[in-house]
Structures are given as structure tokens and as C-alpha cells.
Amino acid sequence: MTAPLEFALITGPEEIYAERGVDSVVEAVRSLEPETTVVKLYAATYQPGELLVHASPSLFGGWTVIVVHDMDEADDALVDDLLSYLDQPADGVTLVVRHKSGNRGKKVLDTFKKRNARLIEAKAVRSERDKLEFVKHEFRTARRRILEDAALALVQAIGKDMRELAGACAQLIRDVEGSIDVQDIHTYYGERIETTAFKVAEAALQGDERAAMGLLRHAMLGGLDPVPIVAVLAMQLRQVGKVASAGSGNSGQVARDLGMAPWQVDQARRVAQGWDGPRLGRAIEAVARADVDVKGGLRTEASVRSPEYAVERAVLQVCRARNPGGA
Numbered sequence: 001m002t003a004p005l006e007f008a009l010i011t012g013p014e015e016i017y018a019e020r021g022v023d024s025v026v027e028a029v030r031s032l033e034p035e036t037t038v039v040k041l042y043a044a045t046y047q048p049g050e051l052l053v054h055a056s057p058s059l060f061g062g063w064t065v066i067v068v069h070d071m072d073e074a075d076d077a078l079v080d081d082l083l084s085y086l087d088q089p090a091d092g093v094t095l096v097v098r099h100k101s102g103n104r105g106k107k108v109l110d111t112f113k114k115r116n117a118r119l120i121e122a123k124a125v126r127s128e129r130d131k132l133e134f135v136k137h138e139f140r141t142a143r144r145r146i147l148e149d150a151a152l153a154l155v156q157a158i159g160k161d162m163r164e165l166a167g168a169c170a171q172l173i174r175d176v177e178g179s180i181d182v183q184d185i186h187t188y189y190g191e192r193i194e195t196t197a198f199k200v201a202e203a204a205l206q207g208d209e210r211a212a213m214g215l216l217r218h219a220m221l222g223g224l225d226p227v228p229i230v231a232v233l234a235m236q237l238r239q240v241g242k243v244a245s246a247g248s249g250n251s252g253q254v255a256r257d258l259g260m261a262p263w264q265v266d267q268a269r270r271v272a273q274g275w276d277g278p279r280l281g282r283a284i285e286a287v288a289r290a291d292v293d294v295k296g297g298l299r300t301e302a303s304v305r306s307p308e309y310a311v312e313r314a315v316l317q318v319c320r321a322r323n324p325g326g327a
Helices: 015-032 050-055 076-087 106-114 128-141 148-158 162-175 182-192 197-205 209-221 226-245 251-258 262-272 277-294 307-322
Strands: 007-011 037-042 064-069 093-099 118-121
Touching (some): 015 118, 037 050, 197 226, 226 251, 226 262, 226 307, 251 262
Parallel strands (some): 037 064, 064 093
């Protein structure tokens, strides 16, 4: 029978990834040793010798998983005890160390790596793009599909709380059948979607310059990243172009042909009434240029000073392309 792993090291500041890392180790050990006991130790309350006491053989046998939290905040006693343990590991024990960041306890980390510990990264989730990738990964893992605009809407609705975002993904996976679209997000979290990339895009495609710029500035003051704004603008323009070229057939059939929801086809048709091919092409070019700029691409134009400026310029150009005589 294969023995459980001896060591695991979880590095990085994102709590939800770290918690899942601990859970994955415990599950792997319990699949081999069902009666495993889990002991949690914390740097802030650690007492000298505590690790070694818990690692001592039990009178009743069995396996023990010892999880040391916040090793990056460890005092000398905890660092010394960890090094002592690593020098002479105990039988029947899996040691998991959680280290958020910094150089504190570097010798412990180096020793873990030399011991071929299982390494688990808990990378920080900072940007809207990071959160969007997190949402997509949650649905891929569950073998479910969420549409791009729905994923963006969910990120904007939930905000910064990663635990809540994970919970929202789990709820949608559990409660909604088939692909999750933007209407599902509005059904569950509509009250929480205030100024979002979708409202900015809607105003811009209607040519309402004042509303679009006001919404955009309010959104960016609230911390909205330029990347999803440009992504939604591009997506909405593509939908308008696809629907306009699909003819006037039944919206349900057009939706099936284009891989869209019927309500998206109806919405795109309403928007498309104010556009023609050349002006739509200019708007798409403006947004494509902004997409390069906000992602840190080549900025050969002196006027592109920042991602924020790039998205403002794109929104203005979309508004002006929509209106008669627009550039």
C-alpha cells in the first residue's frame, strides 16, 4: 500500500487557494488512512515544543496531519522546532506548512524543497483579469460552461471577496442547468450589479457620450479595471456585427446558429439599427487598439498615456462612430 506524503508546502497570500491546498492534502492522506487526525498550529499562539509533541507517536496509532499556519510570522521557537522536525521526521505524520510571503523562515522553506515536499501555490488574485480566470476555472473544474460576458458580469457583481465569488460560482453550478449566461447572473445577482462594464458598453453603443463617459469614470473611480471594459465593448460590437449579418430570421434560430441566447440576439438587433458597416468597422478598430493599450502592448502613440486614457478614448470613439457624422 502506498504511504501518504510526508511534507507539503503552500506558498502565496490567497486564502481560498491555501485552504483548498490544505483540504487536498488532507483528502489525499485520508484516502489512504481514513482515521487521520488533523492538528492546526498557528504562529501567533505557538508554544515551544508544541509541534514535536503533536508529532509524537500516539498510543492509539493512526496518521496525523499537522498544519502550521502563518509560518511567515513565526518566532524563533517555531522555526527551530520545524528545522528540528525536518532533520528527524516522525513516522505516521504529514507536515503541511503555510507561508504567505517574505523571507521569514527561508531555511525552513529551502529544507522543505530539498525534502521533495509537495508544492502548492496560492497566488494572489488582484486584478479583474485574475478574478475572471478564477471564475472560468471554477466552471471548467465542474465541467460546466459559463459565457464570457456572464463571467465578467459575475466578477463585477461580487467584487473583491474571493470566498464569496467561489460561493457564487458553486451556487450557479448547482442551481442553473446548461450554460450560464448574463441573464442568469442578473437573475441571481442583479441587485448587486451597479455601474459595470456592461452599462458602459450599452451607453457607448447607443451613442450616448455623456452617459457612457459618466458611467466609465464612476466605474474606474470605484476600482473597475480597464481590461474587462474593453473586453465587453469588443464582445458587444462583435455581437452586433454577427447579428446584423445573420439576416432577419427567427431570433431563436439565429441564436442557435451564432451560439448566443435569444435575448442577446434581440438586444443586438435593437442596437444594430443605429449602425452601418463602415461605422461599426471604425468602432471595432478603436476597441482593438484600446485592447492592446490596456494590456500593456506597444504604445507608439504619445497620446496613449495610460490604460485608463486608452479606454476613455475608445469609449468616446465608439460613441462618435454611432452618431451621424461620428468619427
